[in-house]
Amino acid sequence: MILKSITESFASVIHGLNxxxxxxxxxxxxxxxxxxxxxxxxxxxxxxxxxxxxxxxxIYSSDASSCVWGHPDLRLPPTYAAFVNxxxxxxxxxxxxxxxxxxxxxxxxxxxxxxxxxxPQNPKVSGLDLLLAFNVGIEVQGRLMxxxxxxSDIPKRFHPPKVVGTLGSAAAAxxxxxxxxxxxxxxxxxxxxxxxxxxxxxxxxxKPLHIGNAARHGLEAAFLxxxxxxxxxxxxxxxxxxxxxxxxxxxxxxxxxESYTLLLDHQDIATKRFPAHLGTHWVADAAASVRKYLLxxxxxxxxxxxxxxxxxxxxxxxxxxxxARHSFxxxxxxxxxxxxxxxxxxxxxxxxxxxxxxLLDKVVLEYPPDNQPNFDTLYCEMSVTLENGNTFTERCDTxxxxxxxxxxxxxxxxxxxxxxxxxxxxxxxxxxxxTVNRLEDIENCSLLTTFLRGPCLPKKTSxxxxxxxxxx
Numbered sequence: 299m300i301l302k303s304i305t306e307s308f309a310s311v312i313h314g315l316n317x318x319x320x321x322x323x324x325x326x327x328x329x330x331x332x333x334x335x336x337x338x339x340x341x342x343x344x345x346x347x348x349x350x351x352x353x354x355x356x357i358y359s360s361d362a363s364s365c366v367w368g369h370p371d372l373r374l375p376p377t378y379a380a381f382v383n384x385x386x387x388x389x390x391x392x393x394x395x396x397x398x399x400x401x402x403x404x405x406x407x408x409x410x411x412x413x414x415x416x417x418p419q420n421p422k423v424s425g426l427d428l429l430l431a432f433n434v435g436i437e438v439q440g441r442l443m444x445x446x447x448x449x450s451d452i453p454k455r456f457h458p459p460k461v462v463g464t465l466g467s468a469a470a471a472x473x474x475x476x477x478x479x480x481x482x483x484x485x486x487x488x489x490x491x492x493x494x495x496x497x498x499x500x501x502x503x504x505k506p507l508h509i510g511n512a513a514r515h516g517l518e519a520a521f522l523x524x525x526x527x528x529x530x531x532x533x534x535x536x537x538x539x540x541x542x543x544x545x546x547x548x549x550x551x552x553x554x555x556e557s558y559t560l561l562l563d564h565q566d567i568a569t570k571r572f573p574a575h576l577g578t579h580w581v582a583d584a585a586a587s588v589r590k591y592l593l594x595x596x597x598x599x600x601x602x603x604x605x606x607x608x609x610x611x612x613x614x615x616x617x618x619x620x621x622a623r624h625s626f627x628x629x630x631x632x633x634x635x636x637x638x639x640x641x642x643x644x645x646x647x648x649x650x651x652x653x654x655x656x657l658l659d660k661v662v663l664e665y666p667p668d669n670q671p672n673f674d675t676l677y678c679e680m681s682v683t684l685e686n687g688n689t690f691t692e693r694c695d696t697x698x699x700x701x702x703x704x705x706x707x708x709x710x711x712x713x714x715x716x717x718x719x720x721x722x723x724x725x726x727x728x729x730x731x732x733t734v735n736r737l738e739d740i741e742n743c744s745l746l747t748t749f750l751r752g753p754c755l756p757k758k759t760s761x762x763x764x765x766x767x768x769x770x
Contacts, residue, residue, distance in 0.1 A: 307551040309483035337714035342386030364412035368721035383408035385510035392573035398443035405463030405512035406435035425740030435470025440561040446544035452671040460495035460508040467516020487529025488519035501624035566701035572639040578629040580678035585633035587692035604679040606671035619644040631657040722752040
């Protein structure tokens, strides 16, 4: 079959990828992504931005409904369940990051779990079906990001999850819904008209909406394609189409299915140890290394951070939790003061501490020309000079959690437990871990949403939990 366009090649891959394309490495990596995304999403249901979007979404209703994670009394139409759960995932900037730079899981997983509750249960949608559709959504994002050199660096104009994430969401939904190749192509075209969000809303309550809207709008695009809505048949081929979002856009047709290898097989993701912009994790590890030399009585005179020039993470005096999450300076000072960064580090009382403000005033940023804003190559070098003249310098090239130094499984699961236990009972937390770890063997993937509803679990749910817990 000769494909007529790049857009057609995407449709062919979305429609044609099958479980044989899921290598053991892809399965393991995607299950880790799913577990981490569920954990940060459950934690995110405690945030103000989640509660505002959930309150807004209650005005919508339909015959079909899906659960809101951790809220057994709240069900919404699938598009709005995907929206609020997507907002929760990114509400603390705690979700995974890929290279080229985007948050790949948040736009995709909430869509598939919302759909799993409303699709016909005969035949049942299996865990393997979920993993395949999830990887289709991740793959589409990665391939699109490789079409522009601009996309390789930390973004300056558009927030990638609302650009490529919208198309990844649409692709995953199209795969899950079983759309034919023509309708997969239409879903891509429709999704492009939903895509885009400006970086100016970084470090505000609006940024998490980018992930929520990517999930919602991608699902809407797939639903509209299912109903026969049509768009430009070459939407991914032209600068006036998807190319409008990136300079030097040079798209290429995807490989043939017979020799297709998923990008996740070659490029792992980064998992965050604390809820802040990924670039700050290099700063945290460098600061932790410098702190080992300091005594409680030492008085700091000057702190120099040698980092890439990323304007939206240069916030000398953050005044909110969202600004603090996007501040090289705050993360450096918090680590030097406290010896660690946690969810609590971003509470207003912690951000406004006089000790933090005093240290922030001593931070200077320098931008070495070899330190480019690229998550694969950037580094942080920190020098702390004391009032007695002593200077200590440490450098971080790869933080723990980066794709070159991934979290081990034990630490990943502990992160999930800490996050999810804020809203779920322990038996549901352990049930999710065990279900995700053997997701490819689960006959009905809606079991996950049974656990996610918590905390008031009906008797039927408890039986499901006992069954999972008794099968390691």
